[in-house]
Amino acid sequence: MSTSAPDLRHPGVSSDAGVLESRLIEIPRTTFADDYWGRRALLSRGVSDFSDLFSAAAVDELISSRGLRSPFLRVAKDGATLPTSSFTSPAGVGATIGDQLDDTRLWRQFHDGATLVLQALQRTWAPIGDFAAALSSELGNPVQANAYITPPQNQGFDDHYDVHDVFVLQIQGTKRWVIHEPVFDAPLRDQPWTDRRASVAEAAATEPAIDAVLEPGDALYLPRGWLHAATAQGEVSIHLTLGIHNWTRYGVAEQLAQVALARLQDDPAMRSSLPMGEALPDDEVLERIREAMVAALAEADPNPGIERTRRSQARPAPLGPLAQHEAVRNLSRETNVQLRAGLDPTVDGVRLHTRIGWFDFSEADLATVRRLLDGAPLTVEEIGRPLAERLLAAGALVPALG
Known part of the structure; x- marks a missing residue:
């Protein structure tokens, strides 16, 4: 497929303005790549009109008319996620599956102050699907899109951090974001904020790095690990969160290790048993194993495994x-x-x-x-x-x- 000409100072970063530079940031993409990507938060005011991507009417249609099931929506209130059974039910004759969204229950939850979270919108709302695919192609990382619909003067989640980068796009209403620098830099997917509740709470009580009210058309970039909490202001707030599921050096190391271990399976010496009666290797055996692993790692090529994993993380364009x-x-x-x-x-x-x-x-x-x-x-x-x-x-x- 045709691609934009690469920027020679930034391999993999296109020199043409794609959706990142034209709609999500107010600085040159090379500046973003150098100074912000994975490092610092960035607030961009009035950077785009996002009404072509999502709206209040889209929220109502998805909840009331599309027959969505619970994996595509969760409900949060007072910092906690509510049980699925509190907003799902069967949908009558011919649609008796019990985990379908119940619009009446959802209305009551929302009216009572709960935040509705429509998840994986790249699969259920075509304009967001196209946008997420374009952004994923530019960034070289998978993108997931969620929408957060919060009643006035309410907050769905307490201070926390995500284990992926995010772009926040304010669609409707206003929302105050209070942001603090990380207590744990660049967390991996198995290093959630709940493992550091005390540190997060302590940091949240300090002076924030950013305290701003987002209005429609504003965009906010947060690297993984940055603490945040958001509260709707005087009207219903709708915002999109584009989650960037970052490839990391650790992820490459995992692929290297898998390839190296696969190579060692073909080595009869590595398949041999430890001496009878010994549950642990002695120093000599351990050193030979280390040497074999180092040699296997030196010859391992992680790229095929990375390509297979990357392809599995997204889907092609819809096919009728x-x-x-x-x-x-x-x-x-x-x-x-x-x-x-x-x-x-x-x-x-x-x-x-x-x-x-x-x-x-x-x-x-x-x-x-x-x-x-x-x-x-x-x-x-x-x-x-x-x-x-x-x-x-x-x-x-x-x-x-x-």
Whole structure:
């Protein structure tokens, strides 16, 4: 697929203004990459109009009309998450699954001061899905989108930190954010704030780094570990939180260790048993094991494992089965098709790896596939009907837009 020209001082950071620079920050993206990414909070005032992404009407539609189930919503009040049974119920004949959102119960919870949290909106609300996919591509990290709907003068959660970076986008109303620097820098996913309640509470009582009321169009960036609490002001507040699930050096180390251990499985000496009667290795055996691990690590390549994990953390663009059926049924030499968005394709030899599986090609077909990777639509005649039919049937090609 076509990509923007890379910034040579910042590998992986595009020099063209994408959604990050055009809608989320008021400084150059290179300045953000150098001075803020993973380091400092950033408040950007009036940086964009987010009404195209989400709204109060979207909240009502999702809760009352979409048949969402409990994983897509949670409810918080007075710093605690309420039990799922307090806002779910079956939905009548033909829809008796018991964990569907109950709009009456949710209204009563909201009216009583609870915050509604619509989760994983990148899967349930198309404009947010497109936006999250674009931001994920720019940042090189998976993005999850949640919406927080808070009644006036209420706070859903006490001071805490997240284990991922976030962008906060104020959609409607106003919300006061009180932010403190970390008590624990760059926490990993298994290092939650609840492990440090006392330190968090102590830090929350000190002078904040930022104390600001966000208005519609404002955006706030918080690196993981930064403490925050937010309170709606005089009207209902709706904000989006874009959670950036950061790849870390520790994550790369995990991949290295997995590859090295897999290599050691093929070493008969490493598979051999310890001497009978000994539950622990002696110093000599332990040193040999260390040497073997160091050698395996030196030869380990973590990138294939990282690529597989990264692909599994997101989905390709939506695929309509009926539209795809019509495209296959009405295929002609003049039909324009293109590679499905969000496949995250990479070529390794004659093999194309994607989020929906891998494909092997002849050298001749691979040349055509590389043209498809550039992103421009091609006709069936240009691709060749057998290859076009194969990729359409697999869900890798789709009818071209427009």
